[in-house]
Amino acid sequence: MESTRLHRGVVAVRSRWADLERDWQSVAVGATTVAAIAIFELQIPW
Amino acid sequence: MSAARFLPGLAALLLGAVLARAVELTVGFNHLLVAIALGFVLANAVGVPDRLEPGINTHKLWLGAGIVLMGASLTLETVLEVGGLVLLVVVGVTTLTILVVELLARNVFGLADQLGSLLAAGSGICGVSAVVAVAGAIRAREEQIAYAAATVLLFDAITIVVYPIVGDLLGLSDVVFGVWAGVSMFSTGPVVAVGFAHSEVAGQWATMAKLSRNALIGAVVIAYASYYARSGSASRPSVRTLWDEFPKFVLGFLALVALASAGVFSSAQQASIENAYNWLFVLAFVGLGTEIQLAELRSTGLTPALVVLLALVVASAVSLVTLSVLFGT
Numbered sequence: 450m451e452s453t454r455l456h457r458g459v460v461a462v463r464s465r466w467a468d469l470e471r472d473w474q475s476v477a478v479g480a481t482t483v484a485a486i487a488i489f490e491l492q493i494p495w
Numbered sequence: 496m497s498a499a500r501f502l503p504g505l506a507a508l509l510l511g512a513v514l515a516r517a518v519e520l521t522v523g524f525n526h527l528l529v530a531i532a533l534g535f536v537l538a539n540a541v542g543v544p545d546r547l548e549p550g551i552n553t554h555k556l557w558l559g560a561g562i563v564l565m566g567a568s569l570t571l572e573t574v575l576e577v578g579g580l581v582l583l584v585v586v587g588v589t590t591l592t593i594l595v596v597e598l599l600a601r602n603v604f605g606l607a608d609q610l611g612s613l614l615a616a617g618s619g620i621c622g623v624s625a626v627v628a629v630a631g632a633i634r635a636r637e638e639q640i641a642y643a644a645a646t647v648l649l650f651d652a653i654t655i656v657v658y659p660i661v662g663d664l665l666g667l668s669d670v671v672f673g674v675w676a677g678v679s680m681f682s683t684g685p686v687v688a689v690g691f692a693h694s695e696v697a698g699q700w701a702t703m704a705k706l707s708r709n710a711l712i713g714a715v716v717i718a719y720a721s722y723y724a725r726s727g728s729a730s731r732p733s734v735r736t737l738w739d740e741f742p743k744f745v746l747g748f749l750a751l752v753a754l755a756s757a758g759v760f761s762s763a764q765q766a767s768i769e770n771a772y773n774w775l776f777v778l779a780f781v782g783l784g785t786e787i788q789l790a791e792l793r794s795t796g797l798t799p800a801l802v803v804l805l806a807l808v809v810a811s812a813v814s815l816v817t818l819s820v821l822f823g824t
Binding site for chain 1: 498555556557558559560562563564567742743744746747751760763764767768769770771773774775
């Protein structure tokens with residue numbers, strides 16, 4: 450049951466992602482990266 | 496659509512990025528230029544395998560995301576310091592480039608009107624994206640689009656090599672080199688690459704100048720569509736065209752400039768964001784290198800290439816002199 454719900458969630462996210470223009474996908478990647486760095490204090494090495 | 500089909504290409508981009516960084520650390524060559532060279536060698540020596548293509552074709556997504564993140568390392572204060580003058584130079588050089596290409600194409604070399612307009616948009620605004628956007632508005636033919644796109648890509652390849660050499664020979668300052676590349680080179684990827692290859696500050700100014708130029712695409716598409724609609728070869732544009740053609744990642748970039756200006760990020764967070772966009776740029780440039788394909792460049796017509804070369808020389812010289820007067824070398 451749990452896995453079905455998870456699968457549906459993944460399908461929904463993938464479908465939303467595919468509908469986005471590439472520019473908005475870039476904004477989403479940027480926003481997700483900033484959120485991960487800010488919330489989890491993620492350290493990205495260079 | 497399976498996400499798994501992107502994995503091989505993404506792994507190739509990541510491998511190229513790590514290799515480019517390793518070459519920089521060991522030999523000292525700039526990692527962005529090495530990344531482009533790796534992609535170029537892959538595409539032209541062995542060809543990009545089919546199973547790598549979906550992942551490698553995501554490189555523009557990573558370039559856009561990198562530009563969005565770059566906003567966090569800038570503040571409104573920095574932008575406003577010389578931003579007004581830069582904006583004037585952007586509008587001036589863009590207008591000059593479009594007019595020179597149109598004039599040469601129609602009156603000197605006798606190219607078809609549509610091909611001249613595609614070349615003008617590609618050299619004046621944002622490379623192949625502008626060619627495609629204007630092509631839709633003026634009902635250009637398929638072969639004209641291919642010709643114009645190949646010409647723009649040819650000069651992308653040339654300017655990636657020539658601009659850093661000229662910048663070093665002339666000892667240009669970071670701001671002058673960055674804005675010069677941003678206002679006179681063609682596509683966004685090469686502009687960002689040569690800017691950051693010169694220096695961090697040059698890369699930021701190159702990107703900002705280029706984004707301002709890209710933001711003009713909607714207005715240029717409307718102007719062309721209106722012009723061709725009068726002659727009956729295209730439909731009338733709507734105001735919606737302005738929004739449709741606007742590069743949306745600029746909004747993400749501006750949002751991060753605003754957040755950084757408000758002091759939302761700690762210095763550790765800013766360092767991580769900076770490292771993240773550096774990685775995204777290297778990923779993107781490995782993919783960009785694969786787009787420079789010698790076989791396609793050879794299909795460029797001599798006359799379109801000559802028109803664009805002359806316009807590039809004029810725009811490049813005028814902008815360099817103007818920027819040197821405004822900001823000093």
